[in-house]
Amino acid sequence: MTATGVHDPVDWLASAAPDPAACRRAWERNPLGVALLEAGRRWDVLIVEGALGHPALALLAREAYRPGPVLSDFRDARTGFLVPTGTAAHWLATGVRAAGPGTWIVVPYPGRATGGVRWLVPPDGSGTLTDPAALERALHAAVAAGARRTRRWR
Template sequence: MPGEKTAVQWLASVAPDPEACRREWERDPLGVALLPAGRAWDVLILPGRLGRPTLDVLCRVLDQPGPVLVDVGDARTGFFVPPGTAARWLGTGIRTAGAGTWIVVPYPGRPTRGGVRWLVPPDGSGTLTDPALLELAMHEAAAADRVRPDESGR
């Protein structure tokens, strides 16, 4: 992956000991690390039914959204947003990871053996998704979901 080393450095920079984090991360058979949110980024975690459609909307309006994670079975999708966003977020049904929380982060550019994987890996530049734009994309995705015919064809 282009920029893999830079992406690893950017992600590991939030760890209490970035070098120890990188060494452990590279050796971990699952290819994941536990990193603190709230320093370089927060994460807004959307339910799976809303996560992918929201990413689709973002990809139509942005050249490159910030990093996006998805968990096992695509049950939850995590969008990396600027630090402090989690403390101000008021959206119902959206989980947040900000200061004082930790998240499982896969090594960028490598397949993981755990359940968390990148939908949009970090490029190492620090690009994050604008929370206002993310909220608009969520509304558009939710509205599109409401107007789709249900299973009975109505």
């Protein structure tokens, strides 16, 4: 899914802040290379366990589907998919945390190494977000593949 917008990833992400210029300045000065941005302004975030998120992302890639930006936290324990605004309000799934308005997300500066959160799929500035229906299919397929692997080991 694509929304019209800026073509610089940093500007696109900073546009989610109440004051994008102040956000960008603070972000660039932060020695950790991260900023807190509110979900629900330009995008929502669906957060899943890394053990599920990584296979789901691989399945999306195999389907020749280009997801939107995808975050991974320190030690890959969680994976966050940036999805269209409004998705969090309607998402119902066990094991998925939906972050929308009023939720603040730690976001790394694109292209800069950080000690914690990192981009698995960095933003390209186009506004492309992960399609929730495609993500739901990939999550179901990843769960099913994990269940098949578990049955084989019994």
